Amino acid sequence: MSTIEESVDVGVPVHVAYNQWTQFKTFPRFMDNVERVDQIQAVMTHWVTRFGPRTYEYDAEIVEQVPDRLVRWNVLDEPRHTGTATFEELDAGRCRVTLRVDLRSRGLVGQAATALGLARRAVRTALTSFKEFTEGQGRETGAWRGEISNGHVQPTEGRSRPHVPTWPTG
Template identity: 60%
Template sequence: MSVIEGSVDVDVQVRAAYNQWTQFDSFPQFMGGVERVDKPQATLSHWVTRFGGVTREFDAKVVEQRPDEQVSWRSLEEPYHMGFVLFEPLGDTACRVTYRVEFTPQGLVERAGDAFGVVRRQVHSSLRGFKEYIEGQGRETGAWRGTINGGHVQPHAKPEPRPVPHWPTG
């Protein structure tokens, strides 16, 4: 399993960055390799991706979500991956978006892409794309503020405060 982690500082309020991140259908506009994302249920999304000429479709489940703090997911089938994105305020008008993705490359093209750092650069580029997208918009294009604990939805529940770990920028 490979791990990619890092962070990006974004010049919008933490609420705007978090709200935009919950709009999965906007991901193809800033996330390289993502062709389409559908969200048929609050905790379930269907992804169509293209990497190295290989198109893949998979479902992913949000397993934890706390407004303005965290979104965690895991795929339900190959290609297996999981991860989280954390949102940390940096004053009133900026925030840090920290991410960690764990994945198992499938097939020769993906294993080679991972070995040569192509996947890592793609993920880092996608987060920089998110920064440019939300800063360029100046505000979020939508929001979903529900809380998910272990896959169970609790709409608009107040999140419990937790310390937020910080990884160095990669």
């Protein structure tokens, strides 16, 4: 297993960066290799990505989500990996986003991508693109402020059952 960790400072308040990160359907707008993301359930997303001539489809489960702090996921299919995006307020108008990806490289292609630094470059590019997109928008395109723990949406005060969020389509 190899671990990649990169950070970027974003010129928006932490809640704006966090809210934008939770809008998975917008990832194709700023990440070249992401073709589509579908929000299947509150804790499940389906990704279609392209690396070179190959297209990959996989499901990712959000196992932990804390507003303005972190989003953690597990990819359930190949290419298997886990990831964590953390959000840290630097001052009133800036924050730091750190992306950590733990790769479980299998086979020659996965090992070559890790050895050549392609995976690290992809993480760095994703963060830079997220920064440019979010700063360019100046605000989030949507938000979901719910919490997820151990893969389950947590109830909020005043509600007897968890809220299942709806996401904007664009």
